Amino acid sequence: MRRNIKTLLSFNVTEATQLLPFLMEKMHGISRNRVKALLTNRVVLVDNKITTHPLTELVPGQLVQLDRSKHKMAFRSKDIDIVYEDPYLLIVDKRPGLLSMSNNTRQETVQTVLNRYLEKGGGRNTSHLVHRLDRDTSGLMVYAKDVQTQQTLIRGWQELVTDRRYIALVSGELEKPDGVVRSWLTEDKRFIIHSSKIDNGGQYAVTHYHLLEKGNGYSLVELELETGRKNQIRVHMADLGHPVVGDHKYGSDDDSIRRLGLHAYMLCFRHPVTGKYLRFETPVPECFERRMNGR
Numbered sequence: 609m610r611r612n613i614k615t616l617l618s619f620n621v622t623e624a625t626q627l628l629p630f631l632m633e634k635m636h637g638i639s640r641n642r643v644k645a646l647l648t649n650r651v652v653l654v655d656n657k658i659t660t661h662p663l664t665e666l667v668p669g670q671l672v673q674l675d676r677s678k679h680k681m682a683f684r685s686k687d688i689d690i691v692y693e694d695p696y697l698l699i700v701d702k703r704p705g706l707l708s709m710s711n712n713t714r715q716e717t718v719q720t721v722l723n724r725y726l727e728k729g730g731g732r733n734t735s736h737l738v739h740r741l742d743r744d745t746s747g748l749m750v751y752a753k754d755v756q757t758q759q760t761l762i763r764g765w766q767e768l769v770t771d772r773r774y775i776a777l778v779s780g781e782l783e784k785p786d787g788v789v790r791s792w793l794t795e796d797k798r799f800i801i802h803s804s805k806i807d808n809g810g811q812y813a814v815t816h817y818h819l820l821e822k823g824n825g826y827s828l829v830e831l832e833l834e835t836g837r838k839n840q841i842r843v844h845m846a847d848l849g850h851p852v853v854g855d856h857k858y859g860s861d862d863d864s865i866r867r868l869g870l871h872a873y874m875l876c877f878r879h880p881v882t883g884k885y886l887r888f889e890t891p892v893p894e895c896f897e898r899r900m901n902g903r
Contacts, residue, residue: 621670627654628662630672650683650690651675661691661701663889685721691748691888696881698722698735698751701890704867708740708749722751738762742839744854747774747872748888760880770885771876774831774841777869777896778850779862781822782829789815789844793837800857801839803847813837815844824902826853828892841870853899865895 619634631643631652640662646652647660653673654664660683666672683690687706692699700718702708707717722735736758738750752758761768791803794810804810814834821828827850831841842858845851851860853869876887 617674619672621666621672622668624668625666626662627652627659627664627666627672630666634672646674648684648689650693658693659691660689661888661890663891664691665887665889683725685725687716688718688721690725691890692886694879694882696753696757697879698753699875699886699888700749700751702741702746702749704744704746707743709737718749719751726753739765739836741872742842742868742870744868745774745870745872746867746893748875748890749872750875750877757880764880768880769875769877771874771887772833772872773874774833775820775871775873775892775896776829776831776841776845777853777865777899778827778829778845779853779860780825780827780850782817782819782827782848782850785819787817787848789813789817789847791844791847793840793843795838801837801843803843811835811837813840813844815840817845817848821900823900826900828896828900865899867895869896869899871896 621630628640628643632638632640644662647662650658650660651674652659653675654666655670687703689701690698691701700722702718707715709719710717719735719737726733726735733753735751735753736755738752738758738761741747741749750761752761791805791813792808792810793801793803793813794808795801812835816832816834818830819827820830833840842852842855846858851858853860853862853865854867871893873892874889876885878884879886
């Protein structure tokens with residue numbers, strides 16, 4: 609979309625910072641909530657790309673702009689935030705409780721929300737799922753706007769993705785600060801994943817974990833996957849005797865945060881078309897922090 613330069617308010621980035629404080633400073637004390645509203649309404653651009661996440665990292669040399677056009681389409685959803693968009697990709701931050709894609713029902717999914725948004729934009733694109741998150745897991749996901757980009761990402765996922773991490777709130781206080789869980793995973797007829805320390809013909813799975821914080825009977829853990837198996841993190845944390853909070857399927861009876869304590873918080877990859885390095889990070893969910901602090 610070609611933009612009229614007269615509708616753009618521009619700021620040059622001269623030192624490393626994040627988008628929200630940068631805009632608050634450049635716009636002379638504008639409130640945090642007002643900046644977030646501008647981001648939600650998709651009027652902020654970083655290097656000519658619509659950007660919606662307040663914690664977007666900025667580096668010297670970048671250009672931040674506000675599109676003041678009155679005709680700009682706003683995106684509003686209680687279920688997802690679009691944190692990045694270009695002609696090929698959509699990066700979203702989804703809430704827990706929402707399926708990644710349509711399942712032959714009329715149930716709302718991330719995909720139906722995105723398709724509705726793209727349809728309103730008047731383009732010919734539709735959203736195409738690149739990877740899944742469990743319904744009750746929140747966090748970052750990638751959708752392509754066309755099949756070719758989707759297939760390029762899927763086929764090259766292992767090579768293109770340089771970092772992908774999760775945050776989990778788990779029951780109990782881990783003793784070891786770091787570790788690796790390795791096992792073979794198989795699924796039964798009830799769709800429950802079982803873990804075996806010996807090769808039983810299942811899918812080999814490897815999860816690295818790092819303890820971030822512990823206290824009040826809980827641990828906050830960062831997890832990095834070598835493999836992306838179904839329910840892998842949930843099963844491996846249960847293997848350690850520290851099930852993810854709210855995960856009734858794999859041994860938790862803790863409903864204290866009223867959701868599954870798992871969030872996909874970091875995603876870094878090479879753009880499948882432009883080759884540009886992209887990095888996205890979302891905050892630890894507030895309910896995880898409150899639980900760690902005994903609230």
